[in-house]
Amino acid sequence: STSLAGRRGLTDFAGTLVLASSAIVVVVYHGGNGRADVCDEIHRNLKRLIQILGPDFIVMMEAYFDESGTHEGSPVMCVAGYLFTAEQALHLDREWAATLDQFGLDHFHAADCAHGVGPFSALNREQRRDLIIKLVGIIKRRMEIGIAVSVSETDFGKTAPPKWEKAGPYSLAALHVLAGVVSWAHKRDYTGKISYFFEAGHKHQRVTNTAIEWLTQKGSDYLRYHSHTFAGKKELRPLQAADLLAYEWQKELRRINVVEAKRRPMRRSLESLLEQSHITQHFGVEDLYKSSTQGHAALGDRMIRFDLIE
Secondary structure, eight states, X not given: OOOHHXXXXXXXXXXXXXXXXXXXXXXXXXXXTTOHHHHHHHHHHHHHHHHHHGGGEEOOEEEEEEEESOSTTOSEEEEEEEEEEHHHHHHHHHHHHHHHHHTTOSOOOHHHHHHTOGGGGGSOHHHHHHHHHHHHHXXXXXXSEEEEEEEESSTTTTSOOOOOOTTXXXXXXXXXXXXXXXXXXXXXXXXXXXXXXXXXXXXXXXXXXXXXXXXHTTOTTTTTEEEEEEEOXXXXXXXXXXXXXXXXXXXXXXXXXXXXXXXXOOOHHHHHHTTSOEEEEEEOHHHHHHHHHHOGGGGGGGGGOOEEEO
């Protein structure tokens, strides 16, 4: 995995390889100040180490998730993100930073970009579109799989929402987006460890902790758990990639629930993202009533059933 300090500008790098013998090799580089040539040399050195170790190592994975539509009055909310190898997350970090720098930005936020507000007000519509195209391209090159879990509390206003205690539907989405990672690991026979990353400071941070604790009770290997971290989206750029998917998926769910005669085509940015594999799950109002009255375990069969988009 990569040290959080190392991701801040890629000035430090720590690559952790988990060996089949349970030994751990940590290679740490310092310096470079984020220069692309130095970072590329670091990646080459790590690849060489991997070649030397041969088949005895298991690549570390990293999962990054963000939410969209959790504000008051939103008819649908979504938790979504991407799974990367640790090395590909580093590549994404470097390329993402370079792309933002080309547009005079220090971070990306999908909703602000779409509406041209905040730092994105300095960009015209065409520039914002070009930025999205470049960032989508980076995601597609570096991702392993995308995961999106959505919840409609009211089936878009058709039914009164159930009464929830504490975190409400977000807890359901958090559980199942993590289960999406497990589903991928089962399918790929992946036996290594996974580090999970979420945005720090959001109102559901405690709920996410609870979801992870609940899933780890299924056994220490269920989540392939290595660690979970809450970090600022500005400092951890793969979280900005998760933000983009969460925003796009929430917009898509709203689009398909418009009367067909008035429905717009799918957004080109999402259409492009979906050229790579994504798995999804959606919970409607009947699912929510079942979960709120019988507990999340009542939807346990959904923990292993995801819709694959290829």
